[in-house]
Structure formats: C-alpha cells, structure tokens
Amino acid sequence: MENKTWSNQELKSFKVADDFRVSPFYSDGKTYGTPTWIWSVVVDKQLFIRAWNGQQSRWYRSAIQQKAGRIFLAEHNHEVNFIPLEDEALNYKVDQAYQLKYGDSPYFYPMVQSGPRSTTLKIVPRNN
Numbered sequence: 050m051e052n053k054t055w056s057n058q059e060l061k062s063f064k065v066a067d068d069f070r071v072s073p074f075y076s077d078g079k080t081y082g083t084p085t086w087i088w089s090v091v092v093d094k095q096l097f098i099r100a101w102n103g104q105q106s107r108w109y110r111s112a113i114q115q116k117a118g119r120i121f122l123a124e125h126n127h128e129v130n131f132i133p134l135e136d137e138a139l140n141y142k143v144d145q146a147y148q149l150k151y152g153d154s155p156y157f158y159p160m161v162q163s164g165p166r167s168t169t170l171k172i173v174p175r176n177n
Contacts, residue, residue, distance in 0.1 A: 053174040055096060062123035064091040064150075071098060073111035073118035073131065081119050082111055088160065089122060089172075090146035096122075096172040097134065097143050101156070103164030117175055127174060134169040143169055 055063070070084035085108045089098050100106035112118065112131040120127050134140055144161045151157045159165065 053176055055094070055174060057094075059123070060091050060094055060096070063089065063096055066123040068122060068124065069098065070121040071108050071112070071118070072120065073108055074115040075111065076114070078115060078117075082108060084121060088147065088151055090143060090150055092139065092142045092146045097146070098170050098172060099143075099147075099160060099165040100168040101160065101165060103168055106168065109168050109170075112170060120172060129172050130175050132171040132173060134171055140166060140169050 066089070068086075069089040070086055072081040072084045074080065075082055087098055087101070087108075089096060091097075100109035102109075104110070113133065115131075117128075117130050120129050134143070144166070147157060147160055151160070
C-alpha cells in the first residue's frame, strides 16, 4: 500500500512552522507517547525530523519500533508513519535544509553530526 502524501499547502506551512511535536505510539500500538518538541524540515516535498540525542532518544526508539504515531505541526495534529531515511544524498539535502532554517541557532551544528544524522526519519501521512 502506497503512503499518502502531504498537500502543497501543508508543505508550505510545514516549511516555516517551528511547533513540531512528535508522539510515536507506546509499545501497545495505540497510546500516543508524550509529545516531544523537535526541529523539522521540508526537502523535495517531503517532511523530515532528527533526534538530538541520536539513536538513544526515547521518542526515536519508539518511532522505529512502532513505525507510527502522531505529530503536531503548523497548529494541527497529523496521524503519521515514520520511515528511516537510507538515502545519503537526500540526507545531505536535509543537512542543508537544517542549515537554512536553523543555522543561526547554537544547536544547529550538533544536529548535522553523525548521531542525529543517523536518526533522520521521513514523516508521511498515515493511511487510515
């Protein structure tokens, strides 16, 4: 089954929004985890996130195990799937998008290091 895609209007809103909260399901596959504020970027009409604490991040481990959950972005909740990014060329574009959006932050440089880079996830709307 092919994943749904974000609309152009959603992507436009996501590109500038800075209110991203990620809530992967807990192990029961039904209960949403505690919302965690993180950075998000849009690249090639796709939405991406990374875990500041790398693969040790609790929300990241849940996202990888459960593969689904909910996000809050651009003032709305969205039911989503989490897909690990394995394309290094695209991950480089994600680095560039982080720099454009968050380059003035003292937290930017750590987000493009190997730990967080290894956790890049594509966020897609979930088919219900």
